[in-house]
Amino acid sequence: MRARFLSNLARSEDAAVAPIVAISLFGLIAVGSIAFDYARMATLDTELQQAADQAALAAATQLDGRGDSMDRANTAASNLVQNQTLFANEAGGTRNVTVSTTDPPVFYSAYDSASDSGTVITGTTSDDQKSARFVQVTITAREAFFALTPIVQMFSSGALSAHAIAGLGSGICNVPPLMICQPSDDFPTSADIGKGLLLQPGPKIGSWAPGDYGYLDFGNGKSGLKTNLGANSDALNCMSGENVPTEPGNAASAPLALNTRLDMYAPSIAKCDTTTGDDCPAANTRKDTIRIEEVAIKLKSTDPKPAHPQCDYKDPNATIKITDFDLNSTHPARGFTRDTCHATTCAGGNFGDGIWDRATYFANNHPGQLSAAAAWAGKSETQLGRYDIYKWELADSVNRMADQLLNPSDPAVEKVQGANTTYTFTNYCAYSRPINGSLYSSSTPQKDRRLLTVAVVDCSGLNGKGSVKVQKWVDVFLVEPSLKRTSPYNTEQAQIYGEVVGVATKPDGSNAFQYYSHNKPYLVK
Numbered sequence: 413m414r415a416r417f418l419s420n421l422a423r424s425e426d427a428a429v430a431p432i433v434a435i436s437l438f439g440l441i442a443v444g445s446i447a448f449d450y451a452r453m454a455t456l457d458t459e460l461q462q463a464a465d466q467a468a469l470a471a472a473t474q475l476d477g478r479g480d481s482m483d484r485a486n487t488a489a490s491n492l493v494q495n496q497t498l499f500a501n502e503a504g505g506t507r508n509v510t511v512s513t514t515d516p517p518v519f520y521s522a523y524d525s526a527s528d529s530g531t532v533i534t535g536t537t538s539d540d541q542k543s544a545r546f547v548q549v550t551i552t553a554r555e556a557f558f559a560l561t562p563i564v565q566m567f568s569s570g571a572l573s574a575h576a577i578a579g580l581g582s583g584i585c586n587v588p589p590l591m592i593c594q595p596s597d598d599f600p601t602s603a604d605i606g607k608g609l610l611l612q613p614g615p616k617i618g619s620w621a622p623g624d625y626g627y628l629d630f631g632n633g634k635s636g637l638k639t640n641l642g643a644n645s646d647a648l649n650c651m652s653g654e655n656v657p658t659e660p661g662n663a664a665s666a667p668l669a670l671n672t673r674l675d676m677y678a679p680s681i682a683k684c685d686t687t688t689g690d691d692c693p694a695a696n697t698r699k700d701t702i703r704i705e706e707v708a709i710k711l712k713s714t715d716p717k718p719a720h721p722q723c724d725y726k727d728p729n730a731t732i733k734i735t736d737f738d739l740n741s742t743h744p745a746r747g748f749t750r751d752t753c754h755a756t757t758c759a760g761g762n763f764g765d766g767i768w769d770r771a772t773y774f775a776n777n778h779p780g781q782l783s784a785a786a787a788w789a790g791k792s793e794t795q796l797g798r799y800d801i802y803k804w805e806l807a808d809s810v811n812r813m814a815d816q817l818l819n820p821s822d823p824a825v826e827k828v829q830g831a832n833t834t835y836t837f838t839n840y841c842a843y844s845r846p847i848n849g850s851l852y853s854s855s856t857p858q859k860d861r862r863l864l865t866v867a868v869v870d871c872s873g874l875n876g877k878g879s880v881k882v883q884k885w886v887d888v889f890l891v892e893p894s895l896k897r898t899s900p901y902n903t904e905q906a907q908i909y910g911e912v913v914g915v916a917t918k919p920d921g922s923n924a925f926q927y928y929s930h931n932k933p934y935l936v937k
Contacts, residue, residue, distance in 0.1 A: 460551050460574035463509045465935055467492055468549040468578035471517060472933035475545060475580045477870070477881035479538030479597055482519050489517060489549050512573070515550040522546075523577065525936050538597075542870065542881075546936060550575040577937050583930040584882065585650040588670075589630050589640045590864060591658065591880060593871035595622035595763060600886055604912045606797035608751035608764030609888060611908040614658075620871035623762025625908065627666065628867060628880075629657040641669035642682060644689030644852060645859055650930055656867075657879045664906040667894035673861040674699050674893050675846045676737050684849030693846040694861035696806050696813060698777075700747030700892050703847065704735035705839040713833045720822070723815040723841035736848065739897055743818040743840035746776035748798045748891045750909060755901060763912075770796055778812060798911050799889040802862070805844065813844035857919035862890045865916045865928060885916035885928045 470492040471485035490511050511517065523530030523546040533540050553573040592611060611625040620626075627637055630651045668678045675693035677683060684692040707721050708731040725732065739745075749772070751764030758764045770793065774782040786793045788807070789800040805812040817839055824835040852858070859865065866888050869880040888910035896905040903909075918924040 457572055457574070459509075460554065460572055461576070464549055464551045464574040464576040465578075467511060467551065468547060468576035469933040469935065471547045471549055472578035472580045473931065475519075475547065476929075476931065477542050477883055479541055482533070482536060482541040482544050485519070485544070485547055486511075486517055489547075510552045512550040512552045515573075515575070517550075518548040519544040520546040520548070520577075523579065523936060525577075528937070546577060546579040548575055548577045576935060578933050578935050581932045581934050582882075583650040583652060583932075584628070584630075584656065584867070585928060585930050586645050586859075587865045587867065587885070587928050588643070588645055589628040589637065590625060591628055591867040591869050591882075592625045592886075593620045593622050593874075594868045594883060595760070597883075599868065600912050600914055604763070605914050606766040606795065606799075607760070607912050608754055608758075608766070608768065608891070609910045609912055610750075610754055610758075610762045610764070611910065612762055613664075613906045614871075614874075615876060617876045620874045621761065622871075624871065625866075626658045637666040638669040638681065639690075641666055642672050642691040644692065644861075645865065656882070658874070658877055664904070667906060667908055670864070670890065670908065671893040671895075672849065673890060675843070675848050676701070676893050677848055684852075686850050686852055689852035689854065689858065691849070692852040692861065693849040695809070695846075695851055696802055696844055696862070697846055698747055698802070698805070698813070698842075698844040699737075700739075700745045700749070701737040701895070702740050702743060702745045702818065703737050703841045703843060704740070705841055706733040706735075706836060707839060708732075708834055708836045710832055710834045713828060713831055717824070718835055720817075720820055720824070721837055721839065723817050723839055723843070724847065725839070737893075739895065739899070740840060741899055744900075745818070745842045746773070746816065747842070748801075749773065750891065750901065754909075766795075766797070768798070770794075770801075773801070777816075797889075797913075798891055799913050802889065809845075815844070816842040818842060859919045863913065864888045864890055864910065865924075882929060885925060887913040887916045889913050 467489040471489040474484035474488050475481050519533040520530035521533055521543040530546060533544055551574050555572065592609075593614070609623065612621075612623060614620045614624040614626040628651075630636065630640055665678075665680065668676075668681055669691070671678070672681060672684065672691040673694050675697040676699075677691075682691045684690075686692065703723075705723065705725065707725050707727075709718050709721070709727070710729070710731075711718065721727075721730075749769050751758065751766060751768050753759070753767070754764055770782060774780075774785070778785070782793055782796075785801055785804045786796045788804050789796055791797075791800065819838075819840045822838065824837045827834045827836070864887070866886050867880075867882045868884045868886050870883055871880070874880060889912075891909050891911055894905055894908050895903070897903045916924045916928060918927045
């Protein structure tokens with residue numbers, strides 16, 4: 413019996429595959445482990461590249477042409493990956509993503525993606541940092557933590573790393589094509605707000621000085637300057653903002669388009685378009701010019717003499733002749749004045765000191781209300797700016813923006829013709845409201861038409877016509893129209909006079925650099 417059992421067991425083929433499975437199991441586990449850990453290694457490689465991409469994009473957002481752009485780019489890249497990113501698959505236990513210290517970010521002033529090479533910036537001075545346009549960021553190398561392949565000791569991931577190169581694409585949107593040369597990197601400071609600014613046209617040949625202005629070429633040269641200057645800024649399309657070419661300020665008639673914001677229309681300037689807001693005036697157009705209205709009223713000689721008509725006289729039986737607008741020394745208008753030093757020479761050159769004749773302005777326009785206006789603006793009387801007063805007038809337009817007849821006691825010229833007498837009055841009128849153009853109304857917030865959002869650029873390397881990079885945007889209040897005059901200032905038509913309001917804001921009053929510059933980082937590789 414026992415012998416038969418052993419004989420049958422020896423001849424049995426049951427479970428013959430078990431040894432094969434047992435032997436092959438080691439191979440199957442090894443292959444599966446390799447596939448599993450290769451996937452982990454691939455995941456880590458993807459994470460590394462994504463971290464490099466995001467760090468490079470974060471760094472590129474800071475390459476705005478300022479003197480500390482490279483410093484800020486380094487900080488932005490490091491802060492982004494350290495604060496926001498963790499590896500899922502890494503050895504060593506820290507799990508934080510970091511920018512490599514052995515291969516720190518490399519900056520380029522130019523980069524050709526086709527040849528994979530560029531002009532490396534080797535220095536870190538302010539001028540070097542201003543020229544940075546591209547950045548390469550490398551992420552600290554990591555080794556994948558393998559879960560299974562160490563069993564068979566076949567391989568490890570080794571050091572894995574990644575790098576990315578990004579630049580900053582720039583567009584210019586929603587602004588008139590005006591630029592001024594900055595006096596300093598930090599302009600405008602709080603001390604600059606309220607100062608008068610005499611914008612002089614930049615030279616055709618030679619170096620530009622702080623306060624010189626020019627035009628940005630939005631692609632249509634001088635022929636389009638008047639159109640762009642008069643346009644309702646918030647309706648403009650975006651233009652390329654990379655190294656914007658300039659049109660030096662030698663188009664003397666171009667500022668006439670700015671005068672439309674003050675309700676003044678030269679024959680060569682388009683009229684107000686109420687559907688778009690182009691060439692339309694501001695709500696408050698108080699200025700230092702007058703409108704001469706010659707009113708001829710014909711009556712029977714037996715009728716009583718008419719009273720002196722008011723400004724903007726309406727009567728279908730009267731003949732009205734208008735000279736619009738004029739400078740008049742006999743009956744000077746009561747508009748805003750310049751900083752006193754700009755009658756001669758200001759210590760700051762084109763930039764004034766903020767000292768102007770507020771007392772006379774209020775005596776002429778709002779007797780006894782200087783302190784009330786200062787309180788409304790939350791400033792002292794000596795700090796009250798022209799733009800502050802402008803807004804104060806708008807806050808109660810009915811009482812503070814009434815028409816002004818400057819010569820109410822002047823007699824009429826009488827001319828008798830048979831049974832009739834014609835009485836001709838000459839009115840010298842100052843208006844604070846639009847007379848020639850209509851106000852543009854929109855359901856969306858609109859920038860005040862007398863606020864010019866001006867590009868501030870570094871003109872240190874600009875000689876005649878060239879290209880510039882916008883450093884920042886500044887709002888300038890348009891104080892007076894651009895006219896050729898000898899009194900009270902010797903001024904050319906090409907000059908523009910304004911007041912520094914501060915760093916530009918959007919129409920709704922919020923922060924505006926990205927709104928006007930529209931900077932967007934992009935990956936080169």
